Amino acid sequence: MLVLLLHQLPEDILLLLFSYSDTQTLGRLSQVCKKFHSLISRDTLWRRIAKVSLNTGITRLGRDTFPQIALKERVKFSQNWKRGRCRQEILLRWRYNLLPWLQLDDQWLYLSQAADIRAYPLRQNSVSFQRRPVSVYTGHQDDVCRFVVNESHVISGGGDGRIIICNTCNSFCTAYSAHDQEVNCIDSRGHVIVSGSRDKTARIWSLCSNRLGECLHKIRTEDRVWSVAINPTLSGQLESCLGSDFRRGAGVLDILYETPSVVLTCGYDTYIRQWDMRASIRRSVMEWEEPHDSALYCLQTDGNFMIASGSSRYGVVRLWDKRQTKSLQVFFLSSPSSSSPVYCLRFTTSHLYSVLAHALYMLDFTICDQQHGK
Numbered sequence: 001m002l003v004l005l006l007h008q009l010p011e012d013i014l015l016l017l018f019s020y021s022d023t024q025t026l027g028r029l030s031q032v033c034k035k036f037h038s039l040i041s042r043d044t045l046w047r048r049i050a051k052v053s054l055n056t057g058i059t060r061l062g063r064d065t066f067p068q069i070a071l072k073e074r075v076k077f078s079q080n081w082k083r084g085r086c087r088q089e090i091l092l093r094w095r096y097n098l099l100p101w102l103q104l105d106d107q108w109l110y111l112s113q114a115a116d117i118r119a120y121p122l123r124q125n126s127v128s129f130q131r132r133p134v135s136v137y138t139g140h141q142d143d144v145c146r147f148v149v150n151e152s153h154v155i156s157g158g159g160d161g162r163i164i165i166c167n168t169c170n171s172f173c174t175a176y177s178a179h180d181q182e183v184n185c186i187d188s189r190g191h192v193i194v195s196g197s198r199d200k201t202a203r204i205w206s207l208c209s210n211r212l213g214e215c216l217h218k219i220r221t222e223d224r225v226w227s228v229a230i231n232p233t234l235s236g237q238l239e240s241c242l243g244s245d246f247r248r249g250a251g252v253l254d255i256l257y258e259t260p261s262v263v264l265t266c267g268y269d270t271y272i273r274q275w276d277m278r279a280s281i282r283r284s285v286m287e288w289e290e291p292h293d294s295a296l297y298c299l300q301t302d303g304n305f306m307i308a309s310g311s312s313r314y315g316v317v318r319l320w321d322k323r324q325t326k327s328l329q330v331f332f333l334s335s336p337s338s339s340s341p342v343y344c345l346r347f348t349t350s351h352l353y354s355v356l357a358h359a360l361y362m363l364d365f366t367i368c369d370q371q372h373g374k
Helices: 009-017 025-029 034-040 043-051 071-083
Strands: 087-093 102-105 110-115 115-122 135-137 144-150 153-158 162-167 173-177 183-189 190-196 201-206 213-221 254-259 260-266 273-274 283-289 296-301 306-311 316-321 331-332 343-346 351-355 361-365
Touching: 009 034, 009 296, 009 361, 071 331, 102 144, 102 343, 102 351, 110 144, 115 144, 115 153, 153 183, 153 190, 162 183, 162 190, 183 273, 190 351, 260 296, 273 296, 296 343, 296 361
Parallel strands: 144 183, 254 296
Antiparallel strands: 087 361, 102 110, 110 115, 115 135, 144 153, 153 162, 162 173, 183 190, 190 201, 201 213, 254 260, 260 273, 273 283, 296 306, 306 316, 316 331, 343 351, 351 361
16 A cells, blocks of 8 residues: 655645645644745645735735735734734934825835925835935925825825825926815825815816816815825715714714725724715724724725724824724834824835824834744
């Protein structure tokens, strides 16, 4: 009778057997021999685990937002997010308190500082951050309030009521007067820009080259507009009110679409809410409350189970697992003596970047157990 040892089995049989293993077992099996290590490095073995882990780049729609990074590595990073294992670093510090905003696009970090927007290259494998910007986009006569990166355009709204559109490929910029008062918020997808202002209006603008500065639609509201978001499918109807059965002061400070029918919001009343925007439901279906009774200025999602939020006091960043009611981890980025809101945060599968009034912070979740002292 022919008897085969485990490592002598065909690869397809081994892959089937390994597919029933958990993370810890796969890690131990990968140390058995070179053959096992090679097989266990394949993404097919980690996809099932990645789908239920935090911030692996696998969204609820099945998209993989970080295909250039092996799933095995992303699952390792996910364990660090879950346990709060990270290295904290101040990447940039400035002299005067500002109200900065932040965006990530491919390998670039865009940061607004007063009336300028600066572009910094992100080198994830480098131990240092290049503190000198590669590009600087200017033109506002007052501070930049918000900006967004849409393909090759950096689109900003400022305290001067203007919208400025800069092309990152040829540095061409165009500016136009958009509102009577400061542009508090802005979003852009495809060939459309939406802006909101203190003047109690939201406006829709064309991003087509031959119609720049043309207002397509004007929406009047009863109060200043703090946040806007465009459905990723560029379809659907205008939603100017998400409900009225909330206590006074439940204004929304940040809003984003997780899917075409799922919206996340946060704001003054300390809650993160998930809204189901389908016509048959159209209501808040899940809520998470900031435990220290602080307004929430910003949030970001991995498109699956994780949410990161930024608080109005003490530079508090919280990580949330949607499958739990309480926050998963908390990070204090400023001391009580220099308390600052987290004005904006963004993250990749391995790093979280956040801006406070005085500095740009990074949390690096790629560290191993030895670096963490375990």
